[in-house]
Amino acid sequence: MNIFSAILVGLKEVWSHKFRSFLTMLGIVLGVSSLVALAAILNGMENGMKEALIAMGGLDKVLLREQPVPDYQEHLADQAPGRTLRDVYALMRNAPLIRVISPEMGIQDAWVNRRGKWVEASELVGAWPAVLDMNLHEIEYGRFFTPLDEERAHAVCVIGTGIRDELFGSPDEVGHEIIPIGEKITIRGQLFTVVGMFKQYESERDHKQRQLAKTQPKQTQTGPPRRRGHGHQNWAFRRKNYTMYIPLSTMWLRFRAASGYNDTPDPKLTDIDLKVVSLEKMETAMQQARNVLMVTHNGIEDFTFGTQENSVENINQAMRNARLSGGIIAIISLIVGGIGIMNIMLASITERIREIGIRKAIGATNAAIFVQILVESVVIAVLGGFCGLGASYGLVHLLEVLTPAQNSPVISVHAMALAFAFSACVGVVAGLYPALKASRLDPIQALRYD
Amino acid sequence: MALIELRGVSKIYRVGEEEIRALDNVDLDIQEGEFISIIGPSGSGKSTLMHILGCLDSPTHGTIQLDGTMIQNATAVQLAGIRNRKIGFVFQFFNLLPKLNVLQNVELPMVYAGVATRERRDHAMKALKLVELENRSRHRPLQLSGGQQQRVAIARALVNNPKIIFADEPTGNLDSHTGEAILELFHRLSQEGRTIALVTHDPEIAAVTPRRIEIRDGKIARQVDAKLAGLDRIRPAAPAVPPAQ
Structure with missing residues (x-):
């Protein structure tokens, strides 16, 4: 039994229980669409944040900030000069980076x-x-x-x-x-x-x-x-x-x-x-600027540097966290979908014990039965995955209307591929146990089963 | 050499401490082209014998030779292959797959044998012609009468051109008239040279076969061979009507 006819049989099985298959698929559909929509929202947020970052001056901008003098220099605090034009001229002359x-x-x-x-x-x-x-x-x-x-x-x-x-x-x-x-x-x-x-x-x-x-056309305005x-x-x-x-x-x-x-x-x-001068030389340049400023500030360290790199790092960190937590939730919903598939496959093989017995009696190997059940499970999951991609497309467009402008979601092929691949994996994993159970059925018992 | 040779075959089930000998040291030869019946009351071990002969089950002791190979120690995959190519089954409850149409049901053994699609169709149509159901190939099994369903099942059993066909109470679920027609069909197939084993509890049905094997308590109680007895010369075509008791 080749894989193509196995898929065909699987599709037929799904079609012959339309409503049941639909309900089972719904779990995967929701999982996939929530995963994709979530990724889209986060992408939108990230884009918004990065745009804002550039609007604030770009990545290579460094803020020279005032800070309270460190503890060991506290007795010198009243002599801290603060940031003045003297610093600016000194840096211009002595910090070529x-x-x-x-x-x-x-x-x-x-x-x-x-x-x-x-x-x-x-x-x-x-x-x-x-x-x-x-x-x-x-x-x-x-x-x-x-x-x-x-x-x-x-x-x-x-x-x-x-x-x-x-x-x-x-x-x-x-x-x-x-x-x-x-x-x-x-x-x-x-x-x-x-x-x-x-x-x-x-x-x-x-x-x-x-x-x-x-x-x-301009709307006519009343009032x-x-x-x-x-x-x-x-x-x-x-x-x-x-x-x-x-x-x-x-x-x-x-x-x-x-x-x-x-x-x-x-x-x-x-x-x-x-x-x-360049982002790669950031560290050296900071050191250089620090040396110059230590002279103009008489060795009192009442300044610090704030780089946008930190903000980028913060944005990335926040995004990673959001992705991780959101991804886990979406993946849990996919796993729940997988459990649904496993459940329905178990019910389905129980209801088809006799069929399995007949197939075995006329020469189906355990492997053939295993593949048949596994393919059915994957077919449900993959169909669900496809529907989920469609649904996520709609969902993202809906969210686009609902969310504030700067965070409009951006659908990513990457997330779609990932969600789809994961749904297929869920199908395989969910199918393993039912398929194993079906393939191990004793043909004699199965033929007697009513 | 016989098509099937059983030597000292036993099947022992253990239920707790108790040992149940479903088959006890059975020796049996079936020649190619024979038409035999295995007869016995329920619980006699005839089903176990058929399962072992049909490669659905393995014996606890003893050796089985089928078509020149010893199979008592075959793996599950090998047994599946033997069932697929060398054995055809006909069941009491027809056991057709209700979701497939008649043609697809008949094609099914060839699907597992890996036969190409077009060849599958040709063979299946030929087998259906043999049971005179070629014009019902697109029907679902449940749209057919019981006798027709059983004929589809026989076509399915024939389609891979097996060495032997096992029929387990093939008329048990049919009225006597259709049952006779099915037995007639088996008779015809036997005359075409096929090896057929009928398993039944009914002596009247067993009477149609030249050779009868009676099983009782897991042992062969009696064998009647019309050929050896010369009875086939008296009644060349075995009647569907049993001899008067």
């Missing part, structure tokens, strides 16, 4: 207004032009700061589209682009000129949706004008779009001139961001 250095000086409560409209910038930061490379910003309209702006501390600013939307109106609402270059806005009571605007940052998905919305957002925007993109930069010296002179000791200018930076 650092490619970009971006000092930032920010203030809290960055309320900006224009003609009675108010908006709080996600960050209002005094920065050097290096910040563009650091945070992966792109100027779409206007310019960034010139050395002259920096030197003379001009009251100029570059804004993100989010701030433009709030203060000048959004193109999605009015239907045409608004370029606020040359306009005046007020930052904490001081007048600034907008000299540049970044492009609009958004996730792939938001971009597509926005393009789609453009092609569709007072109101915003039509695209729902949940990824926080990382939202934050980036609400950025506002002014020259570092402007920030220092206008907002930090009296915030130090005894109303002196406060020289401390809120952030120093670094980019290394």
Whole structure:
């Protein structure tokens, strides 16, 4: 009996008990579809997180962070210099493995207004032009700061589209682009000129949706004008779009001139961001930067480095955990499906003892019976697996509608192949015992059985 | 050399301490082309004898030679092969597979023999022609009458061209008229040169065969051989009607 006719017989057996087979398969269907859907959701989450990570400045960005001085230097704590421009210049001169250095000086409560409209910038930061490379910003309209702006501390600013939307109106609402270059806005009571605007940052998905919305006819709006957002925007993109930069010296002179000791200018930076020449040289570059900073900080270790590598590691770790726990649950449901198959196969051979006896009497070997039952079990599992793949496709599309935009699930062939292979394995394993039991039946007993 | 030679065959079952000798030291020869019946009341051991002859079971003691090979120590796989190619079974309850149609049922032994699909079909149709059911090949067994089902079972037993056919109470589930037709069919097959062994408890049925073997308490109690007795010359075609007691 060749394997092809065995499969045919198995299919026939499944077909002759449609409802029973359907119920049995349902276990596998649910297992496979939940495994695939789960993988899709996690992929979506991972994509969302990685997109956000890049929006925050990419992988090679290193944050130079302040930290409390270590215990053994506690008596020196009051001499800790903090992060200042001195560090920045020292690093620029002495740490060749650092490619970009971006000092930032920010203030809290960055309320900006224009003609009675108010908006709080996600960050209002005094920065050097290096910040563009650091945070992966792109100027779409206007310019960034010139050395002259920096030197003379001009009251100029570059804004993100989010701030433009709030203060000048959004193109999605009015239907045409608004370029606020040359306009005046007020930052904490001081007048600034907008000299540049970044492009609009958004996730792939938001971009597509926005393009789609453009092609569709505009809905006529009744009642007072109101915003039509695209729902949940990824926080990382939202934050980036609400950025506002002014020259570092402007920030220092206008907002930090009296915030130090005894109303002196406060020289401390809120952030120093670094980019290394290449990811492979990360370790060496960190060591180099550390050596330089130990000199400028008089040996007081009041700083530390935070790399995005850690965030990537965290994301991967979180994803691994989620995959593991979700995968275990899905696999358990597949195993439950397998138990269902085993159960039905046992019932099926009990009901077919006589048939097995007849087959043996006319010359079927134990192996032939074994293969027949095993193939039947695998046929159920594989059919269930196929249905499960179909179901998972539907399920993922359903979830796509239900979940927030940045985490839209991404179906992966990898997960489908894995789930399908696993369902086939479950079929084999579930079939082993019933097949063994059937093949060992004594033909004489089996022929007498009623 | 005989087709089948049993020498000192015993089958012993153990039930707790007790020993049950289902077959006790049986010697038996069956020649090629013979038409015999094995007869005995229930519990006499005739079924055990048939199971051992039919390679469904192995004896506890003794030797069996079938078609030139000794099979008392054959493995399960070898026995399955012998059942498949050298032995045909006909059962009291027909034992056709209800989910398969008549043709597929007849093809089944060839499936296990590994015969190619087209050849299978040809052989099966030939066998069905032999039992005059070639026009019912697409029917399901349950759509046929009992006699027809038994004829399908006989076609299935014949299809691999076995050395011997065992029929276990083949008329036991049929009315007397169809039963006679089945016996007639066996008779015809025997005249075509096939070796057939009927197993029955009914002396009337056993009477149709030239040679009768009576089993009682696991032993051969009596053998009647019409040929040796010269009775076949008196009644060349064995009647379906038993001789008057």
